[in-house]
Amino acid sequence: MTTLCLRYGRTAKILHWTIVGLLAVQxxxxxxxxxVHRGQAPGAPMTFHVSIGIAILALIVVRFVWRLTHPVAPETSLVAWQRLSSEVVHWMLYISVLATTLTGWLFASFRGWSLKLFYLVSLPMLASDNAAAGKAIDGLHQAAEWSLLALIGIHLAAALAHIFVYRDRVMQRMLPG
Ligand code: HEM
Ligand code: HEM
Structure with missing residues (x-):
């Protein structure tokens, strides 16, 4: 049975801030x-981009499962529209991270690449070499990455509003301690 907690635990916080840090590098x-041009093997920057991207995908899945099994109650000071909008933005963040990472993975697959994550383990590909599909998915990766950035902007603006305008404890819920 899962119980509703009143604050984020250490695992949720570590996962949240690790993903933030990886996105800041990504x-x-x-x-x-x-x-990248056709027929060209991915170089070191692309290998790291793909490796970090797959790490973000793995962490967001773990984080989502953690959220489902360790639900946290909304801050009591939030009024109805704030509860609803924060819930919507949090869901959209999860969906956008999934969309960005999966379109990137599909793009790499359609290019017919073979590369090793952090030069250690081979990345399984989701599809075989397909130039036309690769072109289409490139646009989707860019659309997803910009939508995610816009959502992060809204999420950050909300966090700042809680610190400086509402002056409640919402930011503290995600900080260490
Ligand atoms: C949330 C994670 C990710 C973010 C924020 C992200 C962001 C980006 C950005 C900013 C670009 C440059 C595109 C441009 O010129 O506007 C890019 C390109 C690219 N990304 Fe990602 N990416 C992510 C995950 C991934 C993953 C998981 C893969 C593959 C497994 C991947 C594969 C690629 C490829 C192949 C390109 C080159 C596309 C091109 O040359 O136009 N990305 N990504
Ligand atoms: C830019 C700096 C960021 C700050 C200051 C920040 C701050 C916060 C805070 C204070 C909360 C708790 C909100 C509440 O209790 O209702 C939270 C939750 C959350 N944040 Fe961020 N965040 C940041 C970046 C990100 C990024 C880049 C993502 C993208 C994946 C993200 C995804 C989430 C999600 C999904 C939740 C909901 C938690 C849950 O799963 O229950 N945050 N964030």
């Missing part, structure tokens, strides 16, 4: 890494 790598 976006600059994505933007700065050289464009």
């Amino acid at each position: 976006y600059p790598i994505g933007w700065l890494m050289p464009d």
Whole structure:
């Protein structure tokens, strides 16, 4: 049986902030890494982009399962619209991380690449080499990554509003201690 907790536990906090840290590295790598051309093997920046991306995918799945098995009650000071909107944004964050990582994985698959995660274990591919599908999925990866960034912006703005405008304890719920 699962019980409703009043605050986030250590595991939820570690998972939340690890994913934040990995995303903070992942976006600059994505933007700065050289464009890939057909027939070209992925270089080190792409290998790290894919490896970190798959790590984010694994962590968001663990985090989601953890959330389902360790539900946390909303902060009592929140009014109805804030409860609803935070719930919607949190769900959309999970969905966007899934969409971004899965479209990236499909893109790498359609390119027919074979690469090792962090140069250690081979990444299984989701599909075989397919140039037309690769073109289509490239646009989706970009759309997903920008939607995720927009949601993170909304989520961060809400956190700042709780600190500086509402001055309640919402931010404290996700901080260590
Ligand atoms: C949440 C995690 C991820 C984020 C935030 C992210 C972000 C990005 C960004 C910012 C770019 C540059 C695209 C542009 O020029 O606008 C990019 C490209 C790319 N990403 Fe990701 N990515 C993620 C996960 C993944 C994963 C898991 C894979 C593969 C397994 C992947 C594969 C690729 C590939 C192949 C490209 C190159 C696309 C191209 O050349 O146009 N990404 N990603
Ligand atoms: C940019 C800095 C960030 C700050 C300051 C921040 C802050 C917070 C805070 C204070 C909460 C608790 C809200 C509540 O109790 O209702 C929370 C929850 C959450 N955050 Fe963030 N966050 C940040 C980035 C991110 C990012 C990048 C993601 C993307 C995956 C994310 C995903 C979530 C999710 C899904 C929840 C809901 C927790 C649950 O699963 O129950 N956060 N965040």
